[in-house]
Amino acid sequence: MPHIARKKTHRGQAFVMLSAVSCFALAGAGFGFWIGDRANTPDNASIAMESMPVNPSETDSGEIGAIAARLGEMRAELMRINALGERLVQISGLDPDEFDFVNAPPRGGPETAMARDYTIKELADELSTLVVLVQDRERKLDRLTDQILDQRPRSASAQISGWPVRSGYITSGYGFRVHPVRNKRQFHSGVDFSSPRGAPVQAVADGLVVFSGRRNGYGNLVDIRHRDGLVTRYAHNSANLVREGDLVRQGQKIAAVGSTGTATGPHVHFEVLRNGQAVNPMPYLRARPTQRLASADLKR
Numbered sequence: 001m002p003h004i005a006r007k008k009t010h011r012g013q014a015f016v017m018l019s020a021v022s023c024f025a026l027a028g029a030g031f032g033f034w035i036g037d038r039a040n041t042p043d044n045a046s047i048a049m050e051s052m053p054v055n056p057s058e059t060d061s062g063e064i065g066a067i068a069a070r071l072g073e074m075r076a077e078l079m080r081i082n083a084l085g086e087r088l089v090q091i092s093g094l095d096p097d098e099f100d101f102v103n104a105p106p107r108g109g110p111e112t113a114m115a116r117d118y119t120i121k122e123l124a125d126e127l128s129t130l131v132v133l134v135q136d137r138e139r140k141l142d143r144l145t146d147q148i149l150d151q152r153p154r155s156a157s158a159q160i161s162g163w164p165v166r167s168g169y170i171t172s173g174y175g176f177r178v179h180p181v182r183n184k185r186q187f188h189s190g191v192d193f194s195s196p197r198g199a200p201v202q203a204v205a206d207g208l209v210v211f212s213g214r215r216n217g218y219g220n221l222v223d224i225r226h227r228d229g230l231v232t233r234y235a236h237n238s239a240n241l242v243r244e245g246d247l248v249r250q251g252q253k254i255a256a257v258g259s260t261g262t263a264t265g266p267h268v269h270f271e272v273l274r275n276g277q278a279v280n281p282m283p284y285l286r287a288r289p290t291q292r293l294a295s296a297d298l299k300r
Helices: 002-027 042-050 061-092 120-150
Strands: 169-172 175-178 185-188 191-194 200-202 207-215 219-225 230-237 253-256 267-274 277-279
Touching: 061 120, 120 207, 207 230, 219 253, 230 253
Parallel strands: none
Antiparallel strands: 169 191, 175 185, 191 267, 200 253, 207 219, 219 230, 230 267, 267 277
């Protein structure tokens, strides 16, 4: 029957779209954004789900809920990027016509027309449009950040070195390990530094704050963009002390050590990302006399 074939096609399109968005979320851009791992997106997703009526004959609630959740996440990320981009243009004095984050992109579909029910294909099309818009804005933000960083003189403090804590020791290295909370063997994308709760978390190089907020698993998180497509990430903070758009110096206190997110105790989860992909932070860290690995980590 034609209408059955159409439903299967639309559901297949929706599955492909959700898979594509998941890949985009994992790949990210130069900033290391992780669309699918935002702790502040459930509220947006709920709003999106409530505001988009769907004909039950077209799909089931599980499929439409998954697409609506992704729509909420993508819209929230687009708004955040636009706000950050607008602030950076203002403080940098660069041409606002070249980096236009003020004018909202053309919108349509489920968000603006609420008079009828929507098919899964229409929602998937809206999701596809948002993916393209976010990717475009991230590329624009990436170029803007490069220009801002290039305006600053190159110095030794612009190179990533040192530890993100002033006192402490390494408790878990980069690579596969048994997760301390989930008790499963998983890949650990950073290095964990144990330090007293409330102790300073410091930037390991000059840079620009491109994220300061909460994310699932990471808890309170700060991402700092540096030259050459590098981002440093500082997670599980008890408090973030910088905001998006701040220029920071090497050694500046940017947060306080905590155990927010998925953590068994106070520590800093530290990552280095190159063009959006996590890499081993150890080559970037200057050796310290106090450096040691916990015995449990040595046995993994």
